[in-house]
Amino acid sequence: MTLPIQQTGACEIITDAKRLTEVAAIMGQQTELAVDLEMDSLHHYREKVCLIQVSTRKESWLIDPLALKDLAPLAASFGNPRILTVMHGADYDIRSLHRDFGIEVSSLFDTMIASRFLGITEFGLAALLKARFGVELNKKYQKADWSKRPLSPEMCAYAMADTAYLLPLYDQIRRELAEKGRLTWLEEECDLVCQARVTEKEGPLFISCKGAGKLKGRSLAVLEELLQLRDRQARELDRPPFKVISADTLLEVAEKRPRSLGELAAIKGMTPGQIHRHGDSILAAIATGLAVPEDELPRFPRQRREEPANGAKERLKRLKQWREQQSAVLGLEPGVVAPNWLLEGIAEINSTSISALNGISGMREWQKRLYGKDLLEEMAIG
Numbered sequence: 001m002t003l004p005i006q007q008t009g010a011c012e013i014i015t016d017a018k019r020l021t022e023v024a025a026i027m028g029q030q031t032e033l034a035v036d037l038e039m040d041s042l043h044h045y046r047e048k049v050c051l052i053q054v055s056t057r058k059e060s061w062l063i064d065p066l067a068l069k070d071l072a073p074l075a076a077s078f079g080n081p082r083i084l085t086v087m088h089g090a091d092y093d094i095r096s097l098h099r100d101f102g103i104e105v106s107s108l109f110d111t112m113i114a115s116r117f118l119g120i121t122e123f124g125l126a127a128l129l130k131a132r133f134g135v136e137l138n139k140k141y142q143k144a145d146w147s148k149r150p151l152s153p154e155m156c157a158y159a160m161a162d163t164a165y166l167l168p169l170y171d172q173i174r175r176e177l178a179e180k181g182r183l184t185w186l187e188e189e190c191d192l193v194c195q196a197r198v199t200e201k202e203g204p205l206f207i208s209c210k211g212a213g214k215l216k217g218r219s220l221a222v223l224e225e226l227l228q229l230r231d232r233q234a235r236e237l238d239r240p241p242f243k244v245i246s247a248d249t250l251l252e253v254a255e256k257r258p259r260s261l262g263e264l265a266a267i268k269g270m271t272p273g274q275i276h277r278h279g280d281s282i283l284a285a286i287a288t289g290l291a292v293p294e295d296e297l298p299r300f301p302r303q304r305r306e307e308p309a310n311g312a313k314e315r316l317k318r319l320k321q322w323r324e325q326q327s328a329v330l331g332l333e334p335g336v337v338a339p340n341w342l343l344e345g346i347a348e349i350n351s352t353s354i355s356a357l358n359g360i361s362g363m364r365e366w367q368k369r370l371y372g373k374d375l376l377e378e379m380a381i382g
Contacts, residue, residue, distance in 0.1 A: 015067035024073035034166035050146035055163035119331035217297030222289030223254035
């Protein structure tokens with residue numbers, strides 16, 4: 001296959017403000033831009049955007065935010081509603097652009113969401129490019145530390161490949177969506193993605209720890225002390241917390257509460273190196289958790305589930321049966337047509353009025369137009 005024009009030459013890495021301004025001016029003249037980001041979340045305590053890849057129909061650039069003090073020149077193009085930003089799996093990239101640089105994306109086409117609306121089950125970028133262009137992406141550097149400099153030629157080539165084919169992919173997928181009458185679905189979803197923002201986590205650390213919900217008061221108190229210790233160590237070492245000690249290991253420590261280094265060594269996943277570096281601190285954290293007064297022991301917050309409305313379970317069963325049939329007709333995964341939370345909300349309202357659907361938070365307009373009336377008719381059965 002012939003490579004896109006931007007792949008045939010050496011990639012240009014933008015590291016100075018003057019050149020960034022020139023590139024931003026070129027971007028501002030486009031009608032669509034392919035964009036991707038590389039981050040360092042697997043290697044540092046606080047992740048950051050380390051590289052921004054941009055491709056037009058003719059050129060590609062690697063923009064280095066670690067070398068540039070101000071990325072403001074990019075904001076005009078990304079925020080221009082007349083310039084379409086094409087991304088694949090854009091949600092976290094949108095959040096990260098705003099978090100690190102205050103940059104907002106105004107007009108988005110997400111090729112991953114679009115692929116799912118076409119009924120494509122293997123919707124990863126690598127799978128799509130292989131299927132449609134016979135191109136195999138080298139994912140060797142997918143988990144690389146993108147904060148390291150200089151970037152090797154191989155890393156540059158990897159980064160460029162993620163946007164080099166996005167516009168040709170967009171051309172195909174957009175046409176297919178239009179043929180199926182599903183472009184408005186995508187537009188609504190992408191408008192919502194553009195509003196995504198990173199939010200700071202609040203409350204105890206155990207709330208975000210997978211598996212913590214099975215622990216009770218005393219063990220939960222110990223776990224919180226262990227998580228706080230790990231967080232301090234991770235910040236000091238500038239490493240992701242999971243690379244200091246895994247959450248599974250800390251959960252077992254919180255349950256078994258070892259009192260000595262020997263007992264700590266028997267914990268699954270606890271390495272000699274971790275015991276050497278953190279053993280005494282872990283035992284101290286356990287002791288602190290054990291000393292929490294009984295009336296101050298934490299509880300894992302749980303959403304109170306109200307009793308289902310009369311007949312809601314039966315209505316939900318019928319709605320899921322309807323979804324299976326509708327998914328087959330549309331050639332889409334059931335969760336794309338109507339996720340469980342949506343069907344549960346409809347079952348609870350127990351109404352045959354189309355206006356009642358407006359009270360279901362998160363229901364899309366395209367869903368209401370496509371099958372809202374059918375769902376309510378299904379509710380009326382029986």
